[in-house]
């Protein structure tokens with residue numbers, strides 16, 4: 001039986017959830033971010049690897065230009081400021097799935113700063129719809145790690161073994177970090193839905209949460225309604241669907257309220273979500289920044305995004321869902337419902353527009369496509 005956290009109007013009138021999301025998107029480049037090995041999901045383990053990906057001594061990384069362009073695209077789509085001078089740092093830690101012993105990431109000076117994503121959400125008490133902008137703190141580029149496959153997974157035939165598949169190591173990622181400005185599970189779900197739609201429109205990520213090409217960590221704290229300071233945050237990981245992200249927000253909100261009201265103290269920690277029970281479990285207390293010994297990677301030159309390069313990426317930007325939605329509701333006069341459905345996927349929107357080149361009966365065309 002799956003337990004769902006239900007938030008009573010009483011709890012909602014006394015406490016407010018404060019949520020920030022960290023979303024990782026695997027970029028759809030053909031090769032890895034610093035090497036020529038294929039960036040492909042589902043291949044035989046350890047076939048898409050190279051000496052660079054495995055961090056052999058004496059090898060040198062080279063930055064994939066496409067990965068930079070993809071990050072610029074999402075930044076432009078979100079109205080972020082694009083950083084022109086980009087440096088990658090080594091984030092040092094030991095883990096079996098990290099063959100180099102460090103992850104290359106943008107520690108300081110992320111490629112996109114600020115910006116936001118417009119979402120429509122519903123008030124959990126009144127049910128009223130409203131629009132809000134989920135503010136982005138930044139978007140940065142980094143490389144993915146390999147994958148540990150523990151026993152019980154299909155590839156591990158013996159028990160008590162962990163196997164390592166380095167195919168994923170070096171896959172380009174963008175990490176989109178929001179401000180702690182999300183207030184409800186619905187806002188979190190709507191934001192993720194919009195991000196997934198955006199990256200698909202932009203052709204930079206397939207947005208598949210089950211396969212892990214889009215991943216989301218949820219940071220939650222609570223505060224008394226009306227307070228403006230931030231409480232101690234807890235990070236929840238292992239969320240493989242938008243629905244589970246929403247469940248995790250509510251269940252963590254409720255856990256913190258109950259803990260606080262019973263006289264307990266919230267500790268800053270990382271928890272893992274169990275989709276079967278709808279509850280989260282403590283994984284580890286949060287490590288501090290200094291442990292990673294960040295320093296600029298000496299093997300990579302800084303990337304400078306020239307005016308010409310930026311203008312070129314801007315010129316090649318695909319049409320965005322918000323623009324199409326605007327067009328469908330004004331020029332074609334469609335109701336919000338139709339426009340929202342038809343702009344959900346780019347292919348469908350393009351098909352509708354193609355149909356509209358043959359008729360001016362736009363509403364009938366919409367009905368026909370939606371099968372009504």
Ligand code: ADP
Nearest residue numbers: 018019020021178179180219220221230231233
């Ligand atoms: P860390 O260094 O622990 O990763 P960051 O400051 O980078 O923390 O924030 C990570 C995410 O957590 C961001 O999305 C941010 O909005 C969110 N966050 C930060 N503080 C809080 C808080 N008190 N409550 C909820 N979310 C928070």
Ligand code: MG
Nearest residue numbers: 022177217235
């Ligand atoms: Mg973080």
